[in-house]
Amino acid sequence: MKQKLFFAVVLVCSVVVLNFFLIRLAPGDPAMTLAGQAGGADAETLEEIRRTYGLDRPLAEQFFVYAGKILTGDLGTSYYFNLPVSGLILERLFPTLLLVLSSLVISVGLGTFLGVLAARNPRGPLSYIVTAVALGGYSVPTFWLGQMLILAFAWYVPIFPVDGMAGLRVRGGLNQIVDVAWHLVLPALTLGVAFMAQYSRVSRAAMLEVLDSDYIRTARAKGASEPAVLFVHGLRNAILPVITLVGLQLGQILSGAVLVETVFNWPGLGRLALDSILRRDYPTILGILLASAVVVVVINLATEAIYRSADPRLRSGGRH
Amino acid sequence: MARDPAFHPPKSPFVEAMAIFLGNRAAMAGLIILAVVILASLIGPSLYGVDPKATVNAPFLPPMEDVASPMGTDYIGRDVLAGILSGGPATIMIGTSAALVAVLIGITLGALAGYYGGLIDTILMRFTEFFQVLPALLFAMVLMTLFTPSLRVTIIGIGLVMWPPTARLARAEFMKLRNMDYVRAERAMGARDRRIIWRVILPNAMPPLIAAAALVVGVSILFEAGLSFLGLGDPNIRSWGEMIGSNRDYIFDCPWAVFFPGIAIFLTVLGVSLVGDGLNDAMNPRFRER
Secondary structure, three states: OHHHHHHHHHHHHHHHHHHHHHHHHOOOOHHHHHHOOOOOOOHHHHHHHHHHHOOOOOHHHHHHHHHHHHHOOOOOEEOOOOEEHHHHHHHHHHHHHHHHHHHHHHHHHHHHHHHHHHHHOOOOHHHHHHHHHHHHHHHOOHHHHHHHHHHHHHHHOOOOOOOOOOOOOOOOHHHHHHHHHHHHHHHHHHHHHHHHHHHHHHHHHHHHHHOOOHHHHHHHHOOOOHHHHHHHHHHHHHHHHHHHHHHHHHHHHHHHHHHHHHHHOOOOHHHHHHHHHHOOOHHHHHHHHHHHHHHHHHHHHHHHHHHHHHOHHHOOOOOO | OOOOOOOOOOOOHHHHHHHHHHOOHHHHHHHHHHHHHHHHHHHHHHHHOOOOOOEOOOOOOOOOOOOOOOOOEOOOOEEHHHHHHHHHHHHHHHHHHHHHHHHHHHHHHHHHHHHHOHHHHHHHHHHHHHHHHOOHHHHHHHHHHHOOOOHHHHHHHHHHHHOHHHHHHHHHHHHHHOOOHHHHHHHHOOOOHHHHHHHHHHHHHHHHHHHHHHHHHHHHHHHHHHHHHOOOOOOOOOOHHHHHHHOHHHOOOOOHHHHHHHHHHHHHHHHHHHHHHHHHHHHOHHHOOO
16 A cells, blocks of 8 residues: 555656646747746746746756645646636535546446346346447447436426536525535436446456356355345455446546536536636646646545455455 | 268368357447448538538528438538538548557557566556546647647547557557467577567457457547547547537537537447457457357
């Protein structure tokens, strides 16, 4: 685990290095890129940026100035909002986390459930339906699925709202929580369905292997009920590849969140990223790239911890 | 002399794989879908003959209302069917070229990591993990804005974020094959590493990589659609994603202008995935049982 933690830190540092070089790789003056006004910054601002980032010094020194700023939480200033980027990102972090985590619950929960049911009877109709749905979910463009859900459930049959994350008049307490949850249904479902497909596939394959084993036969022989056999004895052993997949796919899920947030006007990091790109607000977009890498790394460490507690072989005291 | 009825002459692996592939109904369905899509893209535009970029009819015209525009028109009166037909080549071309870039990067890095092992493997795999952790779409978005979006930037940008899974697969194959007897024999005869990697191991590692490459094409098409939807693709190219993106604000006025391009993307990616799955089943003996 220590090694994982170390690598997580290295990974985040690599993103800082990447950002540093991206600013310099872009055509034109890095000060102009940092000012981020599509070349419209005035001479005074540019001079100020050159001074604070030490752009007249050697490249190595420039890097340490840049890294030092990021270490102290200074991700630069968004010219558009005229606010520190770090504050902007913190403000948008919660909606994105809410969306990503609830879609993970949908995709992992529902996907695994379907996969387990399908594995029980690999030649049965349910198995074919799960395979077909998995293929469909894998092939459908996420943003388009979101738009179709909006058409179906917010336009033709208006059940769910599409005005971002919360209604304007709802404030405070339980009402607000219910309101946000109501707004969350369609976006979380859109993002969840796309990834559910893959979890159902993986858990089906893993369960097929597990159900053949002796301990499942033992469980059946001692008279365990079918749900207990499937979800207690079976799933416990088939869940590991699913957890691995969650870790591997986090980057993709965040990518999907950018599209889903755009479709649903969800006020998260992805939406901010797109807006910042259209405004050429580079400090903000590079800050988001860094923040999202941190999010992925942190959730990855969490899945690692879950993996460890799910696999008795890896628990402390075990051989590793 | 009568032949023993129980004797079946051994088939070549290729013939065997072909037989499995051709007997796979899902893969055949995928192949048919792809054939239709490609045919429509190749001869559709000239056969239909309507300019996809020009305003040819009243805006917001529903499908089937006017024979001239069977799939209706979008918010500025552009013909949806013409857009779908002419968006096909762009979408498929960008998807396959980007996948090619991704597969080339992936195979090269995976081969080196798997063949040499040790420190090279550790470094290359950490590098791969780094790219896997980075949210691909955000990274591609940054690339697209720092450099002026053009066809080349789009293809390279997508290729740059799509390679990690291929690298992992190539690495696994090379690790498996590097100690095979025929590789050792080659090494004993004094072959150089370069020859062993590219001429001896790679051809034998190809089957699973080809199947994986087909899936990369599908993902790249989806990715390109996403970028164009966000308005970050080459503005001069009408692709399916761009059609959906440009009509996004008018989705309640002309849902068909969003619906049909999405179906086109869905069917194309579905066809590619079905064929990829079929190739995987046919060429990957490990998966034949399932």
